[in-house]
Amino acid sequence: MTLEIKEISKTINGMQILDKIQFTIPRGTLTILSGHNGAGKTTLLKILAGLIKPTWGSIVWQSNICTHNNAYRRIVGYAGHDLMLYENLTARENLLLFAKLYKVKNPMDKIETLGKSIGYLTCMDQIVANLSKGMRQKVSIARSLLHNPQIVLMDEPFTGLDIRARERLVTIIKDLLNQEKHLIIALHDIEKLSSLAHQIVFLNRGTISHIEFSCGKSEKCEGKKLAASGGE
Amino acid sequence: MEFIREVAVVLEKEILLEKKQKTVVGLGMFFAFLLIFVFSIVFMDTSVDMRLVSGLLWIAVTFTIILVVNRSLYVDQENNCIGALFISPVSKYAVFWGKCLAIFMMLAVLQFLMIIMFIVFFQVVLNVNTLGKLIFTQLLGTFAMSNITILVAMMISKVKGGEILLPVILLPLLIPLIISLVEATSLILGGSEGQLEQWLRLIIFYNAAVVIVPGLFLDNITNE
Numbered sequence: 001m002t003l004e005i006k007e008i009s010k011t012i013n014g015m016q017i018l019d020k021i022q023f024t025i026p027r028g029t030l031t032i033l034s035g036h037n038g039a040g041k042t043t044l045l046k047i048l049a050g051l052i053k054p055t056w057g058s059i060v061w062q063s064n065i066c067t068h069n070n071a072y073r074r075i076v077g078y079a080g081h082d083l084m085l086y087e088n089l090t091a092r093e094n095l096l097l098f099a100k101l102y103k104v105k106n107p108m109d110k111i112e113t114l115g116k117s118i119g120y121l122t123c124m125d126q127i128v129a130n131l132s133k134g135m136r137q138k139v140s141i142a143r144s145l146l147h148n149p150q151i152v153l154m155d156e157p158f159t160g161l162d163i164r165a166r167e168r169l170v171t172i173i174k175d176l177l178n179q180e181k182h183l184i185i186a187l188h189d190i191e192k193l194s195s196l197a198h199q200i201v202f203l204n205r206g207t208i209s210h211i212e213f214s215c216g217k218s219e220k221c222e223g224k225k226l227a228a229s230g231g232e
Numbered sequence: 233m234e235f236i237r238e239v240a241v242v243l244e245k246e247i248l249l250e251k252k253q254k255t256v257v258g259l260g261m262f263f264a265f266l267l268i269f270v271f272s273i274v275f276m277d278t279s280v281d282m283r284l285v286s287g288l289l290w291i292a293v294t295f296t297i298i299l300v301v302n303r304s305l306y307v308d309q310e311n312n313c314i315g316a317l318f319i320s321p322v323s324k325y326a327v328f329w330g331k332c333l334a335i336f337m338m339l340a341v342l343q344f345l346m347i348i349m350f351i352v353f354f355q356v357v358l359n360v361n362t363l364g365k366l367i368f369t370q371l372l373g374t375f376a377m378s379n380i381t382i383l384v385a386m387m388i389s390k391v392k393g394g395e396i397l398l399p400v401i402l403l404p405l406l407i408p409l410i411i412s413l414v415e416a417t418s419l420i421l422g423g424s425e426g427q428l429e430q431w432l433r434l435i436i437f438y439n440a441a442v443v444i445v446p447g448l449f450l451d452n453i454t455n456e
Contacts, residue, residue: 050319074321076319082312083311085311086245088249088253097241098316101320102320
């Protein structure tokens, strides 16, 4: 099962935000999107999440072009810059709402399990407006993972997290990789996850400047070195 | 069945938010009371006919709906929660109709209270038959008006300062509906129902339109 991004372009108000972005994300791999501010990382993630329609190009999942149909949306989990949480509901109420939307079985168990691994159990019954930035980020990550998505998209997920929470998140990402998920994470500081990454896609002004593959992690290795991790 | 389940989930979410925020019960009711109170003071020493009362009632209803819908959509846009709803497997129509039904239900209760306020402040005399017809017209008007307001508010939600633009874009669309509602209400309150059916037809036409039209636009207006 591979996720293919085929010639995705996006123009907003006459400005070319993305230009023919094309790469493949194999199963059980982590792809890091890197690049300067305005390179198009967030826009690409939003297109993959279904928040924005591409001007051109398509997303191919299991050899089918999926224009963000219901089946595709069911397998995608997205934690973006926006928390996507209702400020006046508690963390538990927010998560229960999204569990219902995604028809999650035994939602309370799932919320508790995620709460233990991500570390937001203590604030479950507080309204989101009263939570710290880090706690909000944890609940937002939990929201994106609640329905056990096959494709996980995260935009700067370490923002606002303390050292312990960052370590927890890295553990969660490792678990997701062990579960053969497709992970795409936009990061400025690629060193945090470069050792886990299968490929790092460098974006520059809406185009792919280059892709670095981690040797020994995939058959798709093209002999390039993983610069940030100092891979072999 | 799946669509009904999805609408029910969104409806439940709206009611839970209303319980917490009290947008309709608190903000909406206070605003409606304030408007009706001001109207009653302005027309205190004037003999008011039913046409004027109907006009004032629908002015109060229109602005209360705009206020409530604006606030409700603001809550959805905060943190891009609406985005989370749209990328979930739930149908966009379910999100729209869940919201419409929730707001309609809450506004229906508010409308009932507004009618009572008008009866008290403007000393309107109503019998059971007239009250029934009045409530029926109010419900039809509120359903059409709130749905159009939600649709337009969603359409302009991505525009900077959309909440300010809302009345400017919305009111011209509502003018025929408001005229029909004012005419129908004044005929009901005045007890002469000669042309009532004619006005009710136009109101029902608006209701039919608000059921069909969102289907044509929703897919486009919900993308960033």
